[in-house]
Amino acid sequence: MIRHPEAHDLPVLVDSCVPVLDAVADLFIGSSCVGCGVASWQLCRRCRLLVATARFHRLLPSGLEVIGVTEYEGSGGAMLRALKDRGAWSVAAFCAVGLADAVAHLPAADLLVPVPSQPAAIRRRGFDHGLALARSTGRRSRLPARHLLRRVRVQADQAGLALEERATNQQRALAALRAGSSRVVLIDDICTTGATLMEAERALAASGWQVQGAVVVANTTRLTDLSSHR
Numbered sequence: 001m002i003r004h005p006e007a008h009d010l011p012v013l014v015d016s017c018v019p020v021l022d023a024v025a026d027l028f029i030g031s032s033c034v035g036c037g038v039a040s041w042q043l044c045r046r047c048r049l050l051v052a053t054a055r056f057h058r059l060l061p062s063g064l065e066v067i068g069v070t071e072y073e074g075s076g077g078a079m080l081r082a083l084k085d086r087g088a089w090s091v092a093a094f095c096a097v098g099l100a101d102a103v104a105h106l107p108a109a110d111l112l113v114p115v116p117s118q119p120a121a122i123r124r125r126g127f128d129h130g131l132a133l134a135r136s137t138g139r140r141s142r143l144p145a146r147h148l149l150r151r152v153r154v155q156a157d158q159a160g161l162a163l164e165e166r167a168t169n170q171q172r173a174l175a176a177l178r179a180g181s182s183r184v185v186l187i188d189d190i191c192t193t194g195a196t197l198m199e200a201e202r203a204l205a206a207s208g209w210q211v212q213g214a215v216v217v218a219n220t221t222r223l224t225d226l227s228s229h230r
């Protein structure tokens with residue numbers, strides 16, 4: 001029986017075809033890697049490896065443990081901008097490889113919970129990249145991905161705020177959609193000050209959920225190397 005490929009098969013499929021695809025892209029399309037710009041189809045081998053393993057550990061002031069895959073500076077940030085702003089869907093499947101590795105470094109969980117984007121940003125992009133990352137990671141980690149959080153007020157864009165303003169901007173910004181007691185891992189694209197993740201942790205814990213930690217694709221600050229943490 002022929003089994004049609006699914007999104008989580010993408011890294012495997014691309015891996016086997018990548019030399020040919022790269023050559024074709026370079027010759028006929030002029031395609032370039034969305035992470036670093038070299039001639040490649042979607043992501044070059046170097047950038048795929050960059051998001052294939054969890055590398056960083058961080059403990060937020062609330063005690064929330066964050067495991068990160070790569071740094072935002074350079075290719076990591078470029079990949080996420082391609083996913084969010086240009087709809088480069090395959091990036092979510094590639095990042096899910098490293099995110100699933102990150103999930104495996106945390107205490108066992110029952111659910112993956114994406115940090116919700118601003119509704120206006122989802123409408124502008126036409127898709128929910130956070131949910132795409134959570135679902136791709138969930139397929140690899142064998143965990144369901146569920147939206148359990150909602151934004152309760154419109155906030156200023158975190159990117160334009162100073163560090164202390166970010167924490168204030170996030171206060172009481174999220175609420176749980178329902179009460180529960182399952183073990184959850186938060187999932188987000190970027191961790192800067194950690195204010196958003198701590199607000200998500202607060203909102204879920206207030207409704208009974210057990211937050212085991214958080215995984216992110218990219219960290220914007222220099223973090224402890226995961227190998228030295230363990």
Ligand SMILES: [Zn+2]
Nearest residue numbers: 033036044047
């Ligand atoms: Zn690249």
